[in-house]
Amino acid sequence: MSRIAATFEVLKARHQCALIPYVTAGDPHPDASVDLMLALAEAGADVIELGVPFSDPMADGPVIQKASERALAKGIGMAQVLDMVRGFRAKNTATPVVLMGYANPIERYELGHGKDRFAHDAKDAGVDGVLVVDYPPEECEAFAATLGRFSLDPIFLLAPTSTERRMRLVGRIARGYVYYVSLKGVTGAGHLDTAAVAQMLPRIREHVRVPVGVGFGIRDAESARAVAEHADAVVIGSRLIQILEAEPRDTVAAAGAAFIATIRAALDAPRAASQPARRTPA
Numbered sequence: 001m002s003r004i005a006a007t008f009e010v011l012k013a014r015h016q017c018a019l020i021p022y023v024t025a026g027d028p029h030p031d032a033s034v035d036l037m038l039a040l041a042e043a044g045a046d047v048i049e050l051g052v053p054f055s056d057p058m059a060d061g062p063v064i065q066k067a068s069e070r071a072l073a074k075g076i077g078m079a080q081v082l083d084m085v086r087g088f089r090a091k092n093t094a095t096p097v098v099l100m101g102y103a104n105p106i107e108r109y110e111l112g113h114g115k116d117r118f119a120h121d122a123k124d125a126g127v128d129g130v131l132v133v134d135y136p137p138e139e140c141e142a143f144a145a146t147l148g149r150f151s152l153d154p155i156f157l158l159a160p161t162s163t164e165r166r167m168r169l170v171g172r173i174a175r176g177y178v179y180y181v182s183l184k185g186v187t188g189a190g191h192l193d194t195a196a197v198a199q200m201l202p203r204i205r206e207h208v209r210v211p212v213g214v215g216f217g218i219r220d221a222e223s224a225r226a227v228a229e230h231a232d233a234v235v236i237g238s239r240l241i242q243i244l245e246a247e248p249r250d251t252v253a254a255a256g257a258a259f260i261a262t263i264r265a266a267l268d269a270p271r272a273a274s275q276p277a278r279r280t281p282a
Contacts, residue, residue, distance in 0.1 A: 002096075002128060002129075002151065002153050002175065002176060003094075003096045003128045004047060004096045004098070004128050004129055004153050004175075004176040004177065005153075005175075005176065005210075007046055007047060007095075007096055008177065008210075008211045008232065008233075011046060011232075012211075012232075016267065016268065017228035017231065017232065017233060017234060017267045018046040018047060018177075018211070018213065018232060018233035018234070019044055019045055019046050019047075019224075019233070019234060019236075019260065019263055019264055019267055020045065020046065020047045020048070020049055020098075020213055020215075020233050020234065020235045020236070021040050021045050021048060021049070021235075021236055021237070021240050021256075021260055022049040022050075022051060022064075022100065022215075022235060022236065022237030022240065022241075023036060023037070023040070023048070023049075023050060023051065023237070023240065023241065023244070023256070024050075024051040024053060024064060024067035024068055024070075024071055024241065025050050025051060025052060025053060025071060025076055025080070025081040025084055026053060026070075026071035026074055026076030026080065026081075026084075027053075027067040027068075027070050027071045027076075027241070027244070027245070028067075028070060028244055028245050028246075028247065028252060029249045029252055030071070030074050030075075030076055030080070031249070032249050032252050032253060033084045034084055034087035034088050034091075035252075035253040036244070036252055036253045036256050037050070037084070037088045037092075037097075038088060038091055038092055038253070039253035039254065039256055039257040040256055040257060040260050041092055041094075041095040042257060043256075043257035043258070043260040043261040043264060044260055044261060044263070044264030044265075045095065045260055045264075046095070046096075046233070047095065047096045047097075047098060047128075047177075047233070048088075048095060048096070048097050048098070049098045049099075049100045049131070049235065049237070050081065050084070050085065050097055050098070050099055050100065051064065051067070051068070051100050051101060051237075052078060052081050052099055052100065052101030052102070052105050053067075053068040053069075053071035053072045053076050053077070053081075053101075053105075054068055054072075054101055054102045054104060054105055055068070055069075055072060056102070056104075057101075057102060057133075058102075058133075058134070059133045059134075061238060063238040063241050063242055063245075064237060064238060064241060066245075067241050067245065070245075077105065077109075078105045078106070078108070078109040078118070079109070081099065082121055082122060082125040082127075083125075085097055085099075085122075085125040085126050085127055086125045086126060088126070089125070089126030093126075096128040096129065096176075097126060097127055097128055097129075098127070098128060098129040098130065098131055098153075098155060098176070099122065099127055099129070099130050099131070100130075100131045100133070101131075101132065101133065102132065102133055102134050103132055103134050103135055106118050106132065109121075116146055116150075119146050119147055119149070119150040119152055120150060122150070122152060123150040123151060123152055127152060128152065128153060128176070129152060129153035129154070129155045129175070129176040129177075130147055130152055130153070130154060130155065131155040131156070131157070131179060133157065137156050137166070137169045137170050137173055137174075138166075138169060140154075141173060144173045148175070153174075153175035153176030153177075154173060154174060154175055154176075155174060155175070155176050155177060155178065155179060156170045156173070156174045156178055156179070157178075157179050157180075157181055158170060158178055158179070158180050158181065158204055158208075159180070159181040160181075160182070160183075160196065160200060162204075164203075164207070167203070167204055167206070167207040167208065168207045170207070170208060171207040171208040171209065174208065174210055175210060176210060177210050177211040177212065177213050177232065177233060178204065178208050178210055178211070178212050178213070179213050179214075179215055179235060180197070180200065180201065180204060180212055180213065180214045180215070180231070181215065181216050182196070182197050182214050182215065182216050182217050182218075182227075183216040183217050192216075192217030192218065192219075192223050192226075192227070194223075194226045194227060194229075194230075197214055197227060197230055197231070198229075198230045201214075201230050201231060211232035211233060212231055212232050212233070213231060213232060213233030213234065213235050214227045214230075214231040214233070214234055214235065215234070215235030215236070215237065216235075218234050218235065218236045218239075219236070219238070219239040220239070220262075220263075221262050221263055221265070221266035222266070224236065224263045224266055224267060225266040225267060225269070228266075228267050234263070234267070236263060239259075240256060240259060240260070243255055243256065243259050244256055
């Protein structure tokens with residue numbers, strides 16, 4: 001069982017929703033990224049999504065785009081991202097880490113290091129899963145199989161526009177969890193429609209047996225708690241990055257931890273008796 005699957009099994013037994021913060025590797029301070037990851041885990045993060053900086057992050061809004069630009073300007077590439085995961089693993093062997101990004105940095109890494117070296121080196125560093133935004137499931141079954149050979153979970157996106165065919169395909173090859181993009185558009189945009197999320201998740205679960213996390217539009221404890229009534233995980237990125245971007249080096253980890261602690265507390269607060277229990281995968 002992967003570290004991600006084991007984490008969700010524990011949470012399911014506790015009737016808890018997973019909390020998955022997203023941060024861009026190397027932003028805002030490259031030498032603070034490991035400390036930030038450790039602080040997020042200590043504050044209650046169940047999985048950490050670590051963004052791999054890329055110059056054209058087409059699915060991301062301006063907040064994460066600027067975070068990528070700042071990280072790239074400081075020389076952060078795939079090799080440095082993997083080093084950050086190694087530094088995190090030296091002190092935390094329990095919290096899963098998912099690399100989230102785009103195909104170009106992976107393909108460039110393999111051009112320089114050799115075929116399948118990304119999966120090999122990611123596993124060696126302590127990565128648990130990989131989400132490549134522009135690798136649709138129809139075009140990357142071979143890549144997903146390579147990840148599987150190295151015991152890495154291939155994680156995929158679903159959206160309000162996803163067809164039944166896409167859901168079936170994702171359900172066949174996804175491991176770890178599925179990331180449901182709750183809004184049409186880019187990260188950080190739009191207004192979260194919790195009712196629409198509640199209607200969509202049962203459709204997804206007809207085809208997907210791994211846990212379903214929800215992201216895009218979750219900005220505070222209230223929206224996180226509302227989504228947690230229906231999802232197996234909440235993913236929060238743009239708002240966290242906004243909080244961190246102006247923080248000095250010495251306080252950035254504490255600032256991130258303080259925000260995530262408020263989300264954790266909201267997710268774990270007792271439900272009102274009238275609220276239904278969240279459905280989890282069998």
